[in-house]
Amino acid sequence: MADLRLPKAGTIEVVPSILSSDFAKLADEIAEIESAGVNMVHLDIMDGHFVPNMTIGPPVVAKLRQHDHDLVFDCHLMITEPARYVERFAEAGANHITFHIEAAGEPRTLIRKLHQLGCTAGICLNPETPVEAIEAVAPLCDMVLVMTVHPGFGAQEFIPEAAKKVIRVREIVGPDIRVEVDGGIDPEKTPIVVSYGADTLVAGHAIFSKTNRVAAINAIRDAAK
Ligand code: DX5
Ligand code: ZN
DSSP states (O other), rough: OOOOOOTTTOOOEEEGGGGGGGGHHHHHHHHHHHHHTTTEEEEEEBBBSSSSHHHHOOOHHHHHHHOOSSEEEEEOOOOOOOOTTTTHHHHOSSSEEEEEEEOOOOHHHHHHHHHHTTTTTEEEOOSSSOOOGTOOOOOGSSEEEEEESSOSSSSOOOOOOHHTTHHHHHHOOOOTTEEHHHHHOOOOHHHHEEEHTOOOEEEEEEHHHOOOHHHHHHHHHHOOO
């Protein structure tokens, strides 16, 4: 079995988000993107409170884990009280767990807890949240996620001003921590975010709206070069 750790910084990773996939055949959808050689899959967890939409919880993650033993499950928790649920997501098979600074009571404690659970830790900031909000804790994480849309839905318009925060985040964390972008990423926006310092590119609509997902993933990879 592959080493299911967040890939070490230094490579560009295209991370398909299943939010725009067909939820009625999730395992097949994930198998298809895996055939493109991706190392990670992005699982959007929404609770209807932190964001006005609901998706999947630990039972679905656990079933997906039974089908897939090779992809890093990058779980993006768009939920209030993330500390209450991280244990269950880790048990379900999450490898990397990102929580939102806007929802975290004690981010340091939560990052420590994620590491104790054997997961890598991610912190995320919404488009309207300034980088200062994560400045002190970002270096304790394995990856920082900069939202480039307002969380909650797929296929939204990329927000250029939000993406610019990647520049400052990269200055803060240096070269060894991943910087992920999420929302409206496609081959056109990819060179912009990569030039700012992003190395981990989440894409939902740009991949799953296409009939040939492998070609869609390769188009983003090519745009990142
Ligand atoms: C938005 C989610 C994203 C979403 C991105 O709340 O966090 O992961 O799936 O989808 P696209 O790439 O369609 O903007
Ligand atoms: Zn996401």
